[in-house]
Amino acid sequence: xxxxxxxxxxxxxxxxxxxxxxxxxxxxxxxxxxxxxxxxxxxxxxxxxxxxxxxxxxxxxxxxxxxxxxxxxxxxxxxxxxxxxxxxxxxxxxxxxxxxxxxxxxxxxxxxxxxxxxxxxxxxxxxxxxxxxxxxxx
Numbered sequence: 310x311x312x313x314x315x316x317x318x319x320x321x322x323x324x325x326x327x328x329x330x331x332x333x334x335x336x337x338x339x340x341x342x343x344x345x346x347x348x349x350x351x352x353x354x355x356x357x358x359x360x361x362x363x364x365x366x367x368x369x370x371x372x373x374x375x376x377x378x379x380x381x382x383x384x385x386x387x388x389x390x391x392x393x394x395x396x397x398x399x400x401x402x403x404x405x406x407x408x409x410x411x412x413x414x415x416x417x418x419x420x421x422x423x424x425x426x427x428x429x430x431x432x433x434x435x436x437x438x439x440x441x442x443x444x445x446x447x
Contacts, residue, residue, distance in 0.1 A: 341435065344407040348416070349438045351389040352428065355401045355418050358392070359426055362399060366420070372396040390416070398426075410436055417444070 358378050365373035375392045378399070390401035398419040406412050416430040428441035437443070 340407065340409065344409045344436045345438070347389060347403065347405075347407055348410065348430075348432055348436050351401050351403055351416055352438050352441060354389055355392065355399050355416065358394075358399055359418065359420075362394065362420065409433070415444075416441065 361378040362373055365377050370377065372395045375394050378394060379392055390403050393400045398417055401416045402413050403410065406414060410432055414430070414432050416428065416432070419427050419429065421427065429444045430437055430441050431444040434443070
């Protein structure tokens, strides 16, 4: 009796085809996940500055500088974005954005005395975090 050892070429080709099919779905899904994670991390970074911004405003600073609200930032840069701030709120321009998101896309946390904090961005809805509205033109 002749015992078979190993796999036939057809069996190996079927396995390779199955792996290829799975990869065609997994790679785009992973890219989308990676882009959403980058945007969400940037929102988390600027959200952490809301208390310091409020403190500066309540202390009499009309438009707190980034150095005032984020003293650990070097030249306004943090891990995920370049920070700027003005009398209306805090803005984050993304650094090292993944391919689906344009480099330098911005996320803005706006402060309104009556409404509180709102988040807006021009980033596509597929990558925009929950609670962040589309930026209005103008």
